Amino acid sequence: MKKIIAVTSCPTGIAHTLMAAEALKKVAGSLGHQIKVETQGSAGKKGVFTDEDIEGADVVILATDIRIEPARFAGKPIFETSTSEAIRNTREVIGSALALLPPEPAEEVAPPEVKPAAAAPAAAAPAVAVGKRFVGITSCPTGIAHTFMAAAALEKAAKALGHTIKVETQGSVGAKNQLTPEDIAAADAVVIAAETNVDTSRFGGKRLFMTSTKHAMHAGQEVLKKALEQPVGGGAGGDLAGAVEKAKAERAKARTGPYKHLMTGVSYMLPLVVAGGLAIALAFAIGGIQEGAYPEGTLAAALMKIGGDTAFRLFIAVFSGFIAYSIADRPGIAPGLVGGFLAQTLGAGFIGGIFSGFLAGYLTKFLADKIRLPATLEGLKPVLILPFLSTLGIGLLMIYAIAPPVKWLNDGMNAWLLGMQGANAIVLGIILGAMMGFDMGGPINKASYAFAVGLLASKIYAPMAAVMAAGMTPPLGLALACFLFKSKFDLEEREAAGPALVLGMSFITEGAIPFAAKDPIRVIPALMAGSAVAGAISMVSGVQLLVPHGGIFAALIPGAVSNLLAYLIAILAGTVVTAGALFFLKRPITEPMPALA
Numbered sequence: 001m002k003k004i005i006a007v008t009s010c011p012t013g014i015a016h017t018l019m020a021a022e023a024l025k026k027v028a029g030s031l032g033h034q035i036k037v038e039t040q041g042s043a044g045k046k047g048v049f050t051d052e053d054i055e056g057a058d059v060v061i062l063a064t065d066i067r068i069e070p071a072r073f074a075g076k077p078i079f080e081t082s083t084s085e086a087i088r089n090t091r092e093v094i095g096s097a098l099a100l101l102p103p104e105p106a107e108e109v110a111p112p113e114v115k116p117a118a119a120a121p122a123a124a125a126p127a128v129a130v131g132k133r134f135v136g137i138t139s140c141p142t143g144i145a146h147t148f149m150a151a152a153a154l155e156k157a158a159k160a161l162g163h164t165i166k167v168e169t170q171g172s173v174g175a176k177n178q179l180t181p182e183d184i185a186a187a188d189a190v191v192i193a194a195e196t197n198v199d200t201s202r203f204g205g206k207r208l209f210m211t212s213t214k215h216a217m218h219a220g221q222e223v224l225k226k227a228l229e230q231p232v233g234g235g236a237g238g239d240l241a242g243a244v245e246k247a248k249a250e251r252a253k254a255r256t257g258p259y260k261h262l263m264t265g266v267s268y269m270l271p272l273v274v275a276g277g278l279a280i281a282l283a284f285a286i287g288g289i290q291e292g293a294y295p296e297g298t299l300a301a302a303l304m305k306i307g308g309d310t311a312f313r314l315f316i317a318v319f320s321g322f323i324a325y326s327i328a329d330r331p332g333i334a335p336g337l338v339g340g341f342l343a344q345t346l347g348a349g350f351i352g353g354i355f356s357g358f359l360a361g362y363l364t365k366f367l368a369d370k371i372r373l374p375a376t377l378e379g380l381k382p383v384l385i386l387p388f389l390s391t392l393g394i395g396l397l398m399i400y401a402i403a404p405p406v407k408w409l410n411d412g413m414n415a416w417l418l419g420m421q422g423a424n425a426i427v428l429g430i431i432l433g434a435m436m437g438f439d440m441g442g443p444i445n446k447a448s449y450a451f452a453v454g455l456l457a458s459k460i461y462a463p464m465a466a467v468m469a470a471g472m473t474p475p476l477g478l479a480l481a482c483f484l485f486k487s488k489f490d491l492e493e494r495e496a497a498g499p500a501l502v503l504g505m506s507f508i509t510e511g512a513i514p515f516a517a518k519d520p521i522r523v524i525p526a527l528m529a530g531s532a533v534a535g536a537i538s539m540v541s542g543v544q545l546l547v548p549h550g551g552i553f554a555a556l557i558p559g560a561v562s563n564l565l566a567y568l569i570a571i572l573a574g575t576v577v578t579a580g581a582l583f584f585l586k587r588p589i590t591e592p593m594p595a596l597a
Contacts, residue, residue, distance in 0.1 A: 002033045002098060005053055006061035007068055008083055009040035011267035012549065015441055015503075015510035016083035017041045020063045027090040030178050040068065059097045061086075066264035067326035077101060082260070084442060087513075089139065091175050095199030131162040134224060135179050136191035137198050138213055139170035148518065150193045150213035151177075157220025165191075165224075170198070189227040191216070207232055258358070259443060264326035265357055266450055269319040270548065273453055276311025277547035277560070279303045284546075284559030312457055316350060317341040320357035327361025331368065331386035335360035339394040346403035349410040350454030355402050356394060364390040414458050425462075425539040432463060433470035433535025433574070437527040440474060441510040453548045461544035465561065468507055469538045469570045470531035472551055475504030475511030476571070477530045477578020478523075481586075484579060488586040493518070504575075507551030519586065526581035534574025541566035 006024050010016035021037040028035035036053055039046045049072075054060075060078045062068050063086035070078055079097035086093050138150040151167040158165035166183050169176045181202075184190075189207040192198050193216035200208060209227035216223050280303070287300025294301035320340025324332030339356025343349065348356075364386055373381060420428065435448035452467040482489050482497035489497075496514055503511030516523045544562040547554050552571070555561050 002058045002101070003056055004028055004033055004035040004059055004061060004094070004097065005049055005057040006035060006037045006063060006086075007040060008037060008086065009064040009066055009068060009267075010083050011066055011263045011446070012041070012270065014041060015508045016065065016087065019510060019513075020083040020086035023087050023090040024061065024063065024094070027175055028094055030175070031091070031094065033094070040064075059100060061093065061097045063093065065260055066267045067260065067322075089170055091170055091199060092139075095201075131164060132188040132224075132228060133186055134158060134163060134165035134189055134191060134227065135183050135187040136165060136167040137170060137179075137194060138167055138216065139194040139198060147213065148520075150216040153217045153220040154191060154193065154223065157224055161221055161224060163224065170194075189224075189230065191223055191227050193223070205232065261323050261326040261358070261361065262354070262450070263446065265319040265321075265323035266446075266453070268322040269315045270453070272311050272315040272318055273456060273548050276307040276315065277456065278557065279307025279311065281546045281557050281560040283307065285557075308459075313344055314341075316344045316353040316457055319350075320353040320360065323354070323357025324361035324364065327358070328364035328368065328386075329382075331382045331390070332361045332364040334387040335364060335390035335394045338391050339398050342395060342398040343403060343406070344457065346398065347407035347410060348398070348403040349406075349414075349458055351410055352398070352403055352406045353454075355406065356398055359397065359402075360390060360394045363393055410458070414455075414460060417455065417460050417463070420462075420539075422540070426536045428463070429466045429470075429536035429539030430532040431535075432466050432539075433531040433533070434528045436467055436470040436509060436535070437474050437529075437531030438524065440512045440516060440527070441508075445471070445509060449548075456546070456548065461546055461562075462539055462542060464548060465543040465545035465567060466535040466538040466570075468545055468548075468551065468554070469543075469567060469574060470535040471509045472504050472507050472571055473530045473534045473574030473578055474509050474527040475500040476575040477504075477527065477582065478512055478515045479504060480575055481579040481582040485583050485586070487588045488582065489515075490518075490589050505552045507549060522585040522587075523582065526578050526585055529581045530574040530576075530578025533577045534570045537570035537573055538567060541570065543567045543570065 004024075006021070008017045008020040008024070010020075017039050018041075021039050024037055025035055036049065037047055038049055054073060054076070057076060060070075060073045060076045062070065062078060062080045063083050064080075065083050077097070077100035079093070079100055081093050081096075134154075136151070136154055138147050138154070147169050151169050154165055154167055166179060167177060168179045179202075184202060184206070187206060189209065190200075190203045192200065192208065192210040193213045194210070198210075200210075207227055207230040209223065209230050211223055211226075283294065283300045283303035286303065287294045287298060294304055317337050317340035320343065321333050321336035324336025324339075326332075336357050339360045340353045343352030343356050346352070367386055367389055368381065371381065371385065373385075416424075417428075432448050432452065435444050438444050449467055449471070452463040455461075455463050479497045479501040482494050482500075486494060493515060500511040500515070512523075512527055516527065541563055543566050545554065545567075546560050547557070550557075550560075555564055555567065561567050
């Protein structure tokens, strides 16, 4: 048993933060390890580690989409990954973290190998009459479609051959149908059908066959027969295991690079956008929506100065500054802030802020690596030399090289968006909406959301309304379908309908993940269809939304949503389309999943 501490955090600090924390707790507990999780979100830090927690930990897991300061874990093995990896491939994340520890002494490793081998004959005796017993694990990179289809195919193949099998799916919501020590001890053979790295240490002394999910889906009986042919304690597929481990490492590296830096900037930017948007909404509610300035000295004028003239002028600088911080630590903040503020004042906008943040971060990191000083002067680098040189460099680049062409691009895009109507508005709404429904809080969903948030600085509010409406409809549509078409959902899904309804109303698209994980080929197209309809109706109706979060509750704030009736119609239409598509696409729950193949 190992002691693990983990930190989870995502840009908004809500859905993925909490889902990753729960997945890590559940899987670590099932594996017999102790774990304590600290969540860092919009409501602050929860479950903060004490010095004793850190001192007693064997390993640290950082499952975050934003940068987390690791200094307090100095001297401890640290495994870094994303929240989505922790949710979808929890067991592999824990296994990879524990792999950082030095190997156990030989005398401690021997008992697990001897014990299963001794237990196998006792379990195998009754198996001769009723067929062989198998256990298996299926897992694919996304943890959705192939994971569950391969499991269903193996179950069908085992039944056809007169065998029994229990398959653990390591999918987008963690491990399901988990194998117990008793299941493993009684098994005659183990099948691993995966394109991800699967920890096989618990199968010591068993016949083990490793293959791909595609092979299991198309030749399930052949896979089971090959598993029985493997030597006890051996198993085929060693080369595949190495290959998928390499692929997984490359994927994790990509997700903890530019994407994590971008999301760090978004997480620090959002509070300013929310505060500024609400201040502007209150100004509209008190003074009315008008083109000119409010009379000086009025409350509406004061609120507009707070929101539009201050918070909205700062958020691009903060966004840029914390992208640079994620890349280069604290020395990157000053050049990132200055570059972002120049992007705002020079008209380069949100796109310019992205450029300045990444350039400031990588320039500062480059200087930190290349500048060598005597030990007595090293203390000057982070507080004097690096901020000055990188700020000077980024400032000159923004003024003379980056801001002018980006301003031209930004002005052209803003003019097109402001003048958009008819077919153009519908197409943009469909694209933004479909992106929101595709991966339910994943990178594509976040890209659509970040695009809409960035336009708020240019006082373009229509895409934000379309994105929020589209992000609400996946869980809302699933909840409605569960209530109307009970025969198409199992008991677990019907029980999840209530929470999905609340999550949908709160603009937490991740509430749809458990449903999509079980039947992705039918559910995901239905979600995208509903979200596309919601986005299109919102855009073509000219709905505008001044705040970037809050879901249906944002509509309760006077002035936050223009054309409120059309906004509610867009959400309702998207919800109904999702539910209707699920009615036609999903089959009664009694139908076997292999029919998807």
